[in-house]
Amino acid sequence: MDIQGRKLIKIATAGSVDDGKSTLIGRLLYDTHSLTTDKIEAIERSSKQRGYDYLDFSLATDGLVAEREQGITIDVAHIYFNTDKTNFIVADTPGHVEYTRNMVTGASTSQVAIILIDARKGVIEQTYRHFFISNLLRISHVVVAINKMDLVEYSEDVFLKIKADFDVLVGKSDFTEEQITFIPLSALKGENVTRKSEHMPWYVGNTLLDHLEVLEPEDLQESAAARFPVQLVIRPKTEAYHDFRGFSGKLYGNTLQVGDRVTVLPSGNESTIKSIHFFDQELESAAPGSSIVLTLADEVDCSRGDMIVKSGEAPSSEKSISATICQVNSKALKVGGKYILQHGINRVLAKVDQIEAKIHTDFSGTEEAEQLKLNDIGKVHFRLSKPIHFDSYHQSKSNGAFILIDEGTFDTVSVGFIE
Amino acid sequence: MNLFIPNPKEAESIYILREVAAQFERPVLLFSGGKDSITLVRLAQKAFFPAKIPFPLLHVDTGHNFPETIEFRDWLVKELGLELIVRNVQDSIDQGKVREERGRYASRNTLQTTTLLDAIEEFKFDACIGGARRDEEKARAKERVFSVRDDFGQWDEKNQRPELFDMLNGKIHVGQNVRVFPISNWTELDVWEYIRTENIAIPSIYFAHKREVFFRDGLIWTANEHVFREAHEEVVERMVRFRTVGDMTCTAAVLSEATSLDDVVAEIRESTISERGARIDDKRSEAAMETRKKVGYF
Numbered sequence: 162m163d164i165q166g167r168k169l170i171k172i173a174t175a176g177s178v179d180d181g182k183s184t185l186i187g188r189l190l191y192d193t194h195s196l197t198t199d200k201i202e203a204i205e206r207s208s209k210q211r212g213y214d215y216l217d218f219s220l221a222t223d224g225l226v227a228e229r230e231q232g233i234t235i236d237v238a239h240i241y242f243n244t245d246k247t248n249f250i251v252a253d254t255p256g257h258v259e260y261t262r263n264m265v266t267g268a269s270t271s272q273v274a275i276i277l278i279d280a281r282k283g284v285i286e287q288t289y290r291h292f293f294i295s296n297l298l299r300i301s302h303v304v305v306a307i308n309k310m311d312l313v314e315y316s317e318d319v320f321l322k323i324k325a326d327f328d329v330l331v332g333k334s335d336f337t338e339e340q341i342t343f344i345p346l347s348a349l350k351g352e353n354v355t356r357k358s359e360h361m362p363w364y365v366g367n368t369l370l371d372h373l374e375v376l377e378p379e380d381l382q383e384s385a386a387a388r389f390p391v392q393l394v395i396r397p398k399t400e401a402y403h404d405f406r407g408f409s410g411k412l413y414g415n416t417l418q419v420g421d422r423v424t425v426l427p428s429g430n431e432s433t434i435k436s437i438h439f440f441d442q443e444l445e446s447a448a449p450g451s452s453i454v455l456t457l458a459d460e461v462d463c464s465r466g467d468m469i470v471k472s473g474e475a476p477s478s479e480k481s482i483s484a485t486i487c488q489v490n491s492k493a494l495k496v497g498g499k500y501i502l503q504h505g506i507n508r509v510l511a512k513v514d515q516i517e518a519k520i521h522t523d524f525s526g527t528e529e530a531e532q533l534k535l536n537d538i539g540k541v542h543f544r545l546s547k548p549i550h551f552d553s554y555h556q557s558k559s560n561g562a563f564i565l566i567d568e569g570t571f572d573t574v575s576v577g578f579i580e
Numbered sequence: 581m582n583l584f585i586p587n588p589k590e591a592e593s594i595y596i597l598r599e600v601a602a603q604f605e606r607p608v609l610l611f612s613g614g615k616d617s618i619t620l621v622r623l624a625q626k627a628f629f630p631a632k633i634p635f636p637l638l639h640v641d642t643g644h645n646f647p648e649t650i651e652f653r654d655w656l657v658k659e660l661g662l663e664l665i666v667r668n669v670q671d672s673i674d675q676g677k678v679r680e681e682r683g684r685y686a687s688r689n690t691l692q693t694t695t696l697l698d699a700i701e702e703f704k705f706d707a708c709i710g711g712a713r714r715d716e717e718k719a720r721a722k723e724r725v726f727s728v729r730d731d732f733g734q735w736d737e738k739n740q741r742p743e744l745f746d747m748l749n750g751k752i753h754v755g756q757n758v759r760v761f762p763i764s765n766w767t768e769l770d771v772w773e774y775i776r777t778e779n780i781a782i783p784s785i786y787f788a789h790k791r792e793v794f795f796r797d798g799l800i801w802t803a804n805e806h807v808f809r810e811a812h813e814e815v816v817e818r819m820v821r822f823r824t825v826g827d828m829t830c831t832a833a834v835l836s837e838a839t840s841l842d843d844v845v846a847e848i849r850e851s852t853i854s855e856r857g858a859r860i861d862d863k864r865s866e867a868a869m870e871t872r873k874k875v876g877y878f
Contacts, residue, residue, distance in 0.1 A: 169588050197851070237742075238721040239714045241767045250765060266742040392598040397631040405630060411595045411746075418581060437584075440626040444584045451586040452594035452627070465602055489742045503747055506599065564747050571751035573741045 168247045170378050173268040173300070175254055175291035176277030181308045185277065185348035186240055186253055187218020189370065192355035195242035215349065237267045247374050261522065261536035262489040264294050265576060269562070272378055273302040275369075280313045280345070284326040289523040292327075296336045297485065297538070297578065299558065302376055303341045306369060311347040315360040320345045333524040344369050385414035385557045387449070388476070389469040390505045395454055407438060407454035408463055413559040417455070418446030422472040425463045426550045431472055432457040466507040468550050476560060478548045481514070483580045484563070485554075486533060486541045490574035492567060493532040494541070500574070501566040502545065510546035511565065517542060533575075541577070554578035589766055590623065590774070595746065596725055596762040597627040597709070601634050603750035604707040604758070608665070610696075611637040613649035614825040615782055616711030619771055620762060621656065622780050624709075635709070636663035640695050642688040642827045643670045644806040649825055652783040667699040686808050687829035697733045700757055707750065709760045715767045726750050727759040735759075768823075772848050776841040786844065788821045788836040799832040823848075 176182035187204075190196045196204075201216075208217040240251040252267030254260070268274055274295040278288055295303050305327055313319045324343050331341060344353055345364050352358035355370040367375070395407040417423075421434045437444040438454040447453050455469065463469070470476065488494050494513060502511035517540040519530035533539045554561030565575040597620075600607045609624065611617045624633045639653060657664045669691050672678045677698070678691045700708065714721045724740050726748050741749055750758055763771070775782060792803040794813045801807055803815040806828050820833035821844070838844045 239765065240721060241715045241765075243767075243769075248767075248770075262742060266744055269744045270746070392595070393602050393628075395628060395631050399630070402630045407630075409598055409627070411591060416583060438629070439584060440629050442584075445582045447584045448586060450588055450591055451584055452591040452598070453584075454629075489744075501751070503749060505747065506602070559745065562745050562747070564744055564749065566749055566751055571749070571753065573744070573749045576742075576744045 167243060167245075168378055169250070170247055170273060170373060170376060171250045171252070171271040172273045172275060172373065173252045173254055173264065173271035173295075174275045174277065175264050175268075175294070176308075177279070177282075177285065177287040180277040180279045181219075181348045182253070182277050183219030184217075185275075185306065185308065185346075185354065185369075186251055187220070188348045188351055188354050189251075190240070190242050191216075191218060192351060193242050193244055193370070218348075237263050244370070244374060249373065261290065261294065261487065261538070264291065265298065265487050265489065268294060268298045268300055269576070271300060273304065273373065273376060274300045275304045275306050278305060278307050278323055278327075280307050280309045280319055280323065283319075283323050284330070286523055288327070289330060292330050292334070293522040293524060296334050296339070297487070299336055299339075299555065301339055303339055304369065304372065305341065305343045307343065307345045308348050310345045310352065310358070310361065311350050315345075315358070317361070317363040320364070330524065342366070342372055344372065385552065385560075386474040386476070387415040387417050387471055388413045388552075388557065388560045389417065389455065390507065391463060391465055391467045391469065392506055394464055405456070406460075407456050408469065409452075409454045410469075411452045412447055412449050414449055414557055416446050416448050417471070419444075423457070423469050424472045424475060425457075425461050426468045426470065426475065426478065427548060428462050428467070430459075430461040430463075432459040432461050434458075468507075470550075476550045476552045476557075478550050480545045480548045481543065482545065482549070482551070483517075483540065483542050484577035485520070485580070486539055486565075486575050486577050488533045488535050488537050488539075488575050490567070490572050491535045492570075492572075492574055493534045494539075494565070494575055495532045499568060501568060502543070502549070502563050502577075503566060504549045504551060504563040505560065507549060508566075509549060511543045512545075513541060514544050515542040516540070551579050553580055589763075589770060590626075592746070592765065593620075593623045593762040594627040596748065596760065597624050599748045599750065600707050600709060600760050600762075601628070603748070606703065606705050607635040607707040607709060607760075608638045608703065608705045609633075609635055609709045610711075611639050611653065611664070612711070612825065613639070613645065613653045613783060614711065615771055615775060615786065616713065616763060618656070618780060618782055619766075619774060620709060620711050621660070621662070622774075622778060623762060625660070633660075633662060636665050638665045638667065638696075638699060638703075638705075638708075640692045640699065641666055641668050642692060642829075643668060644688055644827045644829050646783070646785050646822075646825065646828055648783045648785045652781075656781070665699070665703070667695050667702075669695045671695070672698065684808050684810070687827060689827050689830040692827075693733070700733070705757060706752065707758045707760050709762060711763060712761050713766050713768070713771075714761075714764050723761060723764065725761055725764050727761070728752060729757050729759055731755040733757075769845075769848055772841075772845050776845055783825060785822045785825060788819050788839050788843075790817055791820050791833065792816070793818050793820060793833055800834065801832060802828050804828065 204220045207220050238253045242249050254264040254267035276291045346353035353368050389410050389412050391408045392410045395409050424431050435456045435458045496513050498513045500511050518527035519539040520527050552560040561579045563577045564573050567574045669688050672695045678694045792815050793800045794803050794815050821836040838847045
């Protein structure tokens with residue numbers, strides 16, 4: 162539950178240039194009364210200055226000067242709106258070929274992906290890429306929003322043709338648990354966004370907003386094992402807490418409770434959870450997602466970067482790993498390259514052993530590659546300076562992903578999904 | 581068994597604050613006395629309890645703050661046993677580093693940047709924690725949680741590090757520093773709901789009170805010696821409150837009868853004027869915020 166007791170749903174959007182993505186988001190904001198008077202006035206003013214005879218809602222979301230000048234979105238922007246029942250966070254990600262990086266980034270924290278298709282253009286190469294990325298990231302819910310239906314005379318045939326073309330893609334996906342929903346709409350005219358369209362009686366499904374509201378935020382992976390990476394050891398050294406030694410961190414995957422038998426990695430030492438703290442409260446048990454402090458019954462060696470798990474539920478511990486990599490920096494990833502690998506909060510050194518293949522993001526297979534350039538996706542084998550304690554990404558998003566940090570610039574250059 | 585269900589935004593903010601303490605040598609929390617930085621202080625208490633907050637607060641004082649804010653700041657620091665550092669814009673003016681603005685819209689708001697950058701250098705701060713939220717303004721919607729700044733405090737929006745999942749990369753070179761925004765994903769309503777739920781003390785100017793004001797450009801300005809006022813701009817007394825608390829010269833009031841947190845939350849829910857709509861500094865141009873951020877403004 163969110164602060165107001167509402168559900169919290171995180172959405173990533175993907176579309177090509179001119180698919181009307183910013184307009185769709187602007188429309189959602191406008192129709193849910195999330196645009197305030199002064200923002201609407203600013204949009205009216207800007208639309209008028211540019212000589213538009215309609216309200217250009219895309220101006221509500223395109224934040225940076227360069228974008229306003231070029232009329233395109235160039236980075237991930239976060240947008241917030243809510244209804245009575247639900248709080249939404251939208252990661253608005255651009256759809257150009259060269260910006261795969263941004264969609265991966267935006268989608269990494271989202272439970273829903275909205276893929277926009279221009280009804281006049283149908284399924285295009287970009288659509289393949291967007292669906293490929295939502296697959297790669299294991300996004301549970303995909304909404305295929307077929308926009309600009311007003312420009313194809315609200316034709317059901319057009320809608321069905323696009324749906325059939327998309328279903329061919331779905332057939333190529335290896336992620337069979339995902340839920341895919343097709344919605345025909347017009348963002349500009351506000352049809353099937355939050356209000357039912359009168360022009361498409363043949364469509365009996367929900368409007369986009371109604372559909373988003375009934376989704377459950379729980380990921381399809383929630384039944385994973387409990388993972389507690391230790392962020393900081395809390396030692397108050399005050400009189401009241403003289404001997405207090407707590408391990409702070411965020412819990413992932415499953416619940417932990419007082420009395421649970423646990424193992425600390427990498428040492429392998431076992432102990433029992435003595436207490437769980439959240440600020441001044443003592444808890445009996447905590448659900449995944451909790452930022453808590455644990456104390457253990459025994460004096461065991463445990464510090465930042467270590468991981469506390471339930472005994473008998475240990476993840477894999479390996480010094481060599483295979484992962485799918487998406488390159489998010491203009492500096493290419495090459496065989497022999499050395500990086501700082503950050504897995505959750507833990508850092509080790511990593512060396513690229515082998516690039517097995519570059520993967521085509523249009524589902525057309527793989528090819529051999531010497532290097533992975535910005536926006537390339539490939540299968541890569543690494544050797545590590547120390548073992549990491551991981552699950553496969555398919556089992557656990559939080560414990561199966563990592564980033565690579567360049568040793569020279571310290572930029573985040575790649576994201577990896579462990580096999 | 582009583583199962584604790586977390587509030588995801590609060591849990592995320594606590595996680596971020598712990599990462600700051602773990603990844604940086606000399607973090608500081610930028611404290612304005614406003615509701616967002618007060619919320620940050622509560623979150624920091626929660627992140628490190630039962631230990632104390634492991635970093636000081638820094639207040640860049642324009643000298644034009646509401647006296648109620650300064651009073652509150654000093655009370656809070658004492659109450660929680662925090663370390664407070666104050667640096668004054670007046671000193672930067674006296675040293676000739678910045679020049680006081682003149683005229684109708686004169687404000688020390690943009691002058692704060694120089695004083696802030698000097699303080700970062702003086703104390704060698706490598707992480708500055710701030711209460712900015714992405715919902716405040718569209719340039720802020722693209723801000724990262726860990727935002728790397730160069731020696732000149734500049735923000736390069738095209739070369740931001742992508743932030744994937746909740747992994748935070750705080751690796752920096754000597755001379756660089758990181759601006760950290762733990763409540764990036766909160767909305768104004770989230771903050772108010774949280775203050776109400778947690779019963780967090782806030783300065784009195786957030787509640788409706790009688791104040792001498794005048795009207796200009798559709799906004800309600802505080803009438804006092806720091807705010808330039810033309811002879812024809814008539815001073816009247818009104819029941820007002822403030823939605824954001826910045827410098828007196830750049831923070832407009834709103835008419836309000838909200839005297840309790842419940843009233844304030846109800847008012848925010850119904851409100852159709854966005855929070856920064858009452859910030860005079862953003863009205864300067866459509867790109868006002870982005871332009872200031874690029875040169876190191878918060």
